[in-house]
Amino acid sequence: MLVAIHFCLVCQAQLKVQSLLTEDLHNPISVDATTPRFSWQITADKRNVMQTAYEIKVGSSGSNASVKDVLWDSGKIPSDESVYIPYKGSELKSGKRYFWQIKVWDNTGKASGWSEVAYWQMGLLSPTDWQAKWITPGFEESIEQPSPLFRKEFHLTKKIRSAIAYITAHGLYEARINGQRVGDAYLTPGWTSYNKRLQYQAYDVTGLLQEGNNAVGAVLGSGWYRGHVGYDPTPNLYGKDIALLFQMKITYTDGSTETVVSDDSWKSSTGGIRNSEIYYGETIDARKEQAGWSTASFDDKGWSGVKIGDFDKSVLIATQNEPVKQHEVFKPVRIFKTPKGEQVIDFGQNMVGWVKFKVIGKAGDTIRLSHAEVLDKPGDFYTANLRSARSQDMYVLNGKGEETFEPHFTWHGFRYVKVEGYPGELKPEDFTAITLYSDMKVMGTFTCSNPMINQLQHNIQWGQKGNFLDVPTDCPQRDERLGWTGDAQVFSRTASYNMNVHNFFAKWLKDVAADQYSSGSVPHVIPDVIKRKGSEPGGSTGWADVSTIVPWNMYLAYGDKRILQDQYSSMKKWVDYMQSKSKHNLWNTGDHFGDWLFYSVNDDNDGESAITSKYLIAQCFYAYSTTLLINAAQVLGKTDDITYYTELLAKIKKAYLKEYVTPNGLISSDTQTAYVLALQFDMLPEDLRQQAAERLAKNIKGYGNHLTTGFLGTPYICHVLSRFGYTDVAYKLLLQDTYPSWLYPVKMGATTIWERWDGIRPDGSFEAVSMNSFNHYSYGAIGDWMYRVVAGIDTKADGPGYKQIVIKPNPGGGFTYVSADYETNYGKVSSHWKIDGDNFLLDVEVPANTTATVYIPTKDSNTLMEGGKPVSGAGDIKVVGPEGGYVVVTVGSGVYHFSDAR
Incomplete structure (x- = not known):
């Protein structure tokens, strides 16, 4: 049987350093780790590349090419570590931006050039760094709890170099500056144990500001903080209030700074969002929207003031995880009537997010969207499994031409949407399903011959x-x-x-x-x-x-x-x-769920x-x-x-x-x-x-x-x-x-x-x-088994994080091929195997600065070839020997093609 291993790696011109991360993030602007850690990847045009040393420079300024005003130079550090390397310079300051770059040496003594410059910015490290005050609505809230609007106007007289806004809330928030949405995150500030840990987000809002008159605004929803949440839905779990904390530091080109904060100079009102609950959905009455409420030209004379809230700032923490963002969008795959005569849209995928739609109708027309995962046996809309979650969005038209509905502070799990009250024919081009989930990078793919x-x-x-x-x-x-x-x-x-x-x-x-x-x-x-x-x-x-x-x-x-x-x-x-x-030493007490939902x-x-x-x-x-x-x-x-x-x-x-x-x-x-x-x-x-x-x-x-x-x-x-x-x-x-x-x-x-x-x-x-x-x-x-056993990609416990990789495919199940790729902290690992008649082919990719133990499903190492030459004579491949139906070899990074020419 012919056995082959083939590597396919894009050639690099030289030893290079790329993918610089601080605290596992690309150029973050709010880091509260007082000892940030650096990670990077190495690329090279040859096999068996290992880092043997590195040098890091950190400065208080920098260009794309070099760090300036150096605060810390590590010097040449003998080490093959390239992930989570701690900063060891002088104390870092709240809100300050720092720049860093890296060069490395490989196991042949060759040095890379200096990398491009990356940066990070420290967050607000102490409660005293917050000049802003918590503000709550100045009006008496109604039982429906419409989403409050907050706004403030301010005037800037100088040319702006940069501006960073720090925002959080009791509840959920969306912020706007001069009518433009701040950032692309949703359901902020996210969900934590609010009474102990409340995240704030930082945004670079330089491009939203202008010389002259400006306005900042925010709209809030009840969210997890005071909305109905829990196994037995209960409101006000963390508090009855809804509140905003906003602080923006503006740096001018002359080096001077100015800060805009939430305080008693802000105003409050309500708008189109009349109610919003995670389980129950969101109601928007477009007749009550206040157009332009977050712009400087808006007339807010009829608005209320705000109240100052005495809330704890010691629980505030910078956001370290990826925020929720919008991702894939789906158009209807069919629009149909159920046996009960209900109008239903099928988006073809059970997903999480919401539906955005366009509509033209009369003022007061009310559209209701209900969400469901499945249809019942007769083909009707099925929501019984949602229990008390209504999962309905409602939109009341203002009648001013084409209108667009999109929720803010709720989400739904659905494939099907029932539409009621829509004026006219349901057309696919007018409805879009938008997915929401944390903005995690896709790391792995797995495909095989079995659909x-x-x-x-x-x-x-x-x-x-x-x-x-x-x-x-x-x-x-x-x-x-x-x-x-x-x-x-x-x-x-x-x-x-x-x-x-x-x-x-x-x-x-x-x-x-x-x-x-x-x-x-x-x-x-x-x-x-x-x-x-x-x-x-x-x-x-x-x-x-x-x-x-x-x-x-x-x-x-x-x-x-x-x-x-x-x-x-x-x-x-x-x-x-x-x-x-x-x-x-026998634990046989307590209440346990056991092997939940066993057969x-x-x-x-x-x-x-x-x-x-x-x-x-x-x-x-x-x-x-x-x-x-x-x-x-x-x-x-x-x-x-x-x-x-x-x-x-x-x-x-x-x-x-x-x-x-x-x-x-x-x-x-x-x-x-x-x-x-x-x-x-x-x-x-x-x-x-x-x-x-x-x-x-x-x-x-x-x-x-x-x-x-x-x-x-x-x-x-x-x-x-x-x-x-x-x-x-x-x-x-x-x-x-x-x-x-x-x-x-x-x-x-x-x-x-x-x-x-x-x-x-x-x-x-x-x-x-x-x-x-x-x-x-x-x-x-x-x-996990499909990746680690079928494809065979794993890491050794004493070389975690895929520093020491194991590639051990287990063919079976009638599969003729399996392809798995996985992006580690060091780069991509691949294991692609294929059965072609009597031939077994295995493609593997190993990133620089790692080693791999590869298990090849064959019993005889004497006929195992690499690049047409016997493996036994290859200086960069070590044959460990046979083991349980495999020939085991150890390799470094690079491209290899093994074949067993029996």
Whole structure:
């Protein structure tokens, strides 16, 4: 059989440095890390390029080509590190902009030129840096809570060099300067544990200002702060007020500065947004709009003043994660009438966002848009699964020609939109669906020869897009949309392959720590909005373990020690909580969700429901979180903790064996999840593991090659099967297309991941309306196995962040090709394999400043060729030897073409 590995890498003219990032962001203008970190990528025109040294310069000014007024020159530092390198210069000042550039040396002694100059700007580091005052509406708010408008006019007499605006709110805000929207972020300031951490955003608004008269304005919505939010929707969770904080620093060309702030000189009123709620939708009455309200020429004599609010500024933090922005747009794929006679638009994709439309009609005409994910069995509009979420937008026309409707402070999960009250024919060109999600960079792609699997990957990606909306929500459509911890932890590794979620999770994990109870228990949802006085709704195994699992997964994906440093105390508190609830090292107390939504039947057939003991699961996750805490302690050098928790881990596993495992290795809950967790978390001694894997494979076969796992067992089942030699069984599970399986929803027409394996039953009926989301990403965790095992792209734990790459494809499932690309902090990694008759081809790309261990599916290294020459004679390729049906080689960066000419 002919085996080939072929690399395709765009040639570079020389050693270069590019993609300069500060705190993982490109030229950020509000950094509150007092020791910012720098990252960069290297490109070169040859193989095996490693960085051996670097030099960083930081200055207080600079051009595109060079840093000036140097504050810190690192000198030549011998190191191959090129991500998260800390600044080590003099103290940085609030609001000050700094410039930096980098040069590197490679392993042949060659130096790059100096890179182009990047910059960052410090945020407002102290509450005393805020001259602005919190302002609230000066009028008495009505029960409908129309969105307040705030405005202020000011006069500028000099030529402007730059202007930065810092804005936040109690509620949600959109700001305007001289009638132009400030920035392209939505649902700002985002969602955090507001009473402990409230983000502000910084905007470069230089281009919006002008010499002479200017005006600034902002409109606010209730949002998460005081809107109806929570599992049992409740208003005013963080406060009853709605408030604005605005500060803009203007620098003139002569070096002088001026500051415009929110204070008692501002005015307030209301406009067209009469009500806006996340769950219920937004109502706009265009007759009440105040045209030009944010321009300097507007007459605000009829407006009220404002009130000054005495709100805490010590909780203010700079935004470190990517904001929510608009992304893909969809036009209707069909417009039709349902059997009930309702006018419905199908946009072809279950998505998250809103609908924008154009209309001409009479003043007072009212249009209502209702949103739904699916149609029912007869083909009618279906919203029962939204529970109390009305998910309706309303627009009242002003009758002044063509009008455009677009919401501001709500969003919907939908594919279908029911339109009522529209004056005239519904035309595709007049309606556009706009998606909203956090502006995370796409990092990975996965395609293969099986169209159903490609659709599954599509669904996984769209489940992530729709639910990564500033926090990792469970679902985007019903009266929930909360940061459920269990969903986030099971999907976090898959999420890191699809998109860059480093900053997204770093931000959210700080809220995990902030809302963690003093006992160490972790709430079910973050931010914690379901806690009631005297209660601690948390501590569920597999959910609260988010505090250990996600930090470790982010460390593996990005190699960022600071995430472990920031979260270590939280990790430790959670493990200590479990220990405090255990007796004789056995944790068998508390309320747990268990293997949520596992396969269950509603009849008396003995053994068909795959019920796994919740306490057995708890003991497994107790061990796993302890293991991850030990791992983090090793990375951070916490030797005392390593010793203590290693001894504890041995006791936890011993208690598990005593309580749940017979001497012959039968686990008391004889289910797929029980064996999966035991094997994934190494709960069994070595001599019992293979027989446990055999029991797992037999169980799967007994269910007709179907999985029976729920939220906690599903992410690991295929990994366990592959680890113990049952990759063929894992492929059978992946390719199964009858319930329960990953492909059953695909076969039923899904365009996102469902909450339940059978959200729509084969006969077209629905699961219980109380809990039946059609955009719920948890089961999409299979994507991790597709990237790491099917395509074979992984990182070594002792070379995290893909500094030391593993490429180990596992052909199977009848696939004739698989192509996966992944953009790491160092550059792109690729693994493309193809079966062509008797030939196996593998294309791999390895970025500079990394190494890769490549596993080639062949048994004989003697016939393995590279570039037409024997590998054994290649100086830049090391043959490690055969291993389990592979020939293992180690390579550096570059382009390689291997072939086995047997």
